[in-house]
Amino acid sequence: MFKGNFVQNLPKIYGTYTGGFIVFIILMAIAEQAGMTAKTIGILFVAFTVCIYAFIGYLSRTVQVDAYYVAGRQVPTVFNGMATAADWMSGASFVAMAGGIYFGGYTYMAFLVGWTGGYVLVSSLLAPYLRKFGCYTVPDFIGTRYGGNLARFCAVVVLSLASFTYVTAQINATGTIASRALGIPFEAGVWVGLISILLCSMLGGMRAVTWTQVAQYIVLIIAYLIPIFWIGSKMGNPFPHLMLGDEVARLGDLEAQFGLVKNSAADIKSAGVPGGLKSIAVAHSAVPDGGMAAWKFISLALCMMVGTASLPHILMRYFTTPSVKAARKSVAWSLFFIAILYTSAPMLATLSKLSLMDPTLATGIIGKPIADVMSIEWVNQWVNVKQAFIADFNGDGILQLNEWFMRGDVVVLSTPEVAGLPYVISGLVAAGGMAAAMSTADGLILAIANALSHDVYYKIIDPKADVRKRLLVARALLIVIGAAGAYIASMRITSILGAVAWAFDFAMSGLFFPLILGVWWKRATREGAIAGMIAGLATGTAWLVYVYPKFMDQKWLVDATGIDHLRFGIPGAIVCLVVMVVVSLMTKEPDSATQKMVDEVRIPSGKTILGKQH
């Protein structure tokens, strides 16, 4: 059936896989009609997809260093784009983004701009040069460009801090989805999630992660788009992206009609609203007035963009392409595949918001008697598990906009039921959420484990270790880091660990300028880079501790600057830049060998700086 080598056959292989997945969906739909229970369908969806990923992980096993660390540098541009998109789009993007837009409207959409614009920085400033360098990990670049173990070690510290902040949230998400779909307790779900994640990456490292991520992208994008187009068609908009202008305007009218009321903390407390649930209090499409609001939008976008260009699990995806040229193109394809989901999220938020808010629609609940709303099956279901809540503040028995509380995740997870789609779609959405969370967790755990095994163990502790020993250490670390993440997730303290945005701010504070100045400024020295990384990370962390409500909660600084705990990367990165430039200029300029190396990095032709196997 397949002639030629593996890479030439990729389109056929993944085409067959996509076809197979669609056949599976159809079979499930038929089984549902034949009377299979919703629970069984949910279990089959998650189990079937996870088994396929594990199978791909097994087929991709390897004993070669360059296959383990950089997938043998033979991943074609388009496929690397899909893998990066899956690597990038986390459980949060899949499950929470539409919910964020649902509650936050225009203000929240700064995340959309921020989480896409960063790729412009990746392609123009970093990816092609890091590919030419030929490194296995991001600290590998820092360590070789600046020289010395201390610079390498500092980069490992920033990488681990940023990636670990991110990974617990992902394992948490796999646990939530696994526990819901399989009907097991959350704590058990977390460990099931971890085992699924490790099955994908253990045997084949980057090579296995790459090919499972492509498979996971296909599942998650199908699972995200089918409900949107289906609901859109039901509401008379078969192409929601182009056709929802009137609906957005209608939401504005409804907001004016019901009034956007921000409930006081005391009211929420006395009504007993469960934690994490919100009501709509912000306009969907209107832009808030004032310079501070604009600054908040822009500063959030800035942190997310610069953070994107500093997150190692993304940068290392571009080490796997066959050439420098391919690395650049691959960034473009990555953003293309990401944009398919990101431009759909606001449409999903609009559709589900309208279907709940518009009293003229059968699905509308706002403005209707509370007794009637409570008897709707899906409302009842979500209220029972404390994911939704009704508080009749004014006691009139009618559900007002500010009296309906919901968790953000519910927007994506409940849409199929709210719109009355068959259960097979809910099963599909669960499989998609699982794919999104697993693929990101895999990339992150691998980034940390590779940095520790390659940069700390092999480069610093035991440079004489043979290949077998190196890969053994790499795999052992994978398990240890995964288990640590799962343990923390199972303690349910992720709300204390804070937001996914922190990972971007940490990475931005410590890594962004050492990375780009390493390519773009020959004068940057080892001492400058080390001082910059330490000072940047320290400043960012100090700012976070000083302003975060659960730590020192110093509101005056946030009121004065607009830089809250989601944006602490801005002071961090500025300090990093200033310290790095000043210290570099004060110390002796890099030797001619280093300068020549930088010259070599800047042109695509010729051999990589580091050998094929190192």
Place this chain on the structure above:
Amino acid sequence: MSNKEKHWEKTRGLMVLTLVIWFVFGYLIFMFGSSLNEGSFLGYPLAYYMCAQGSIIAFVVLIFWFANKQEKIDEEFGFQERGEDD
């Protein structure tokens, strides 16, 4: 000026131009969000449209355009890669 220096100068110029366009779609337009929203596109308020789709599409196009331009610069100075396996 050597060939390498000329190549780098052009590369840097392209990088600056790319980042200027990036700045316009990522930041500049959102500094004027409220006035932008008075206009509309496909029936969407314009600022809302730009963050829901417009800027994202602009970034995708920008990166493809940048990659092609940079390939041309590399070829012009003879620094393009030969074969897929070096």
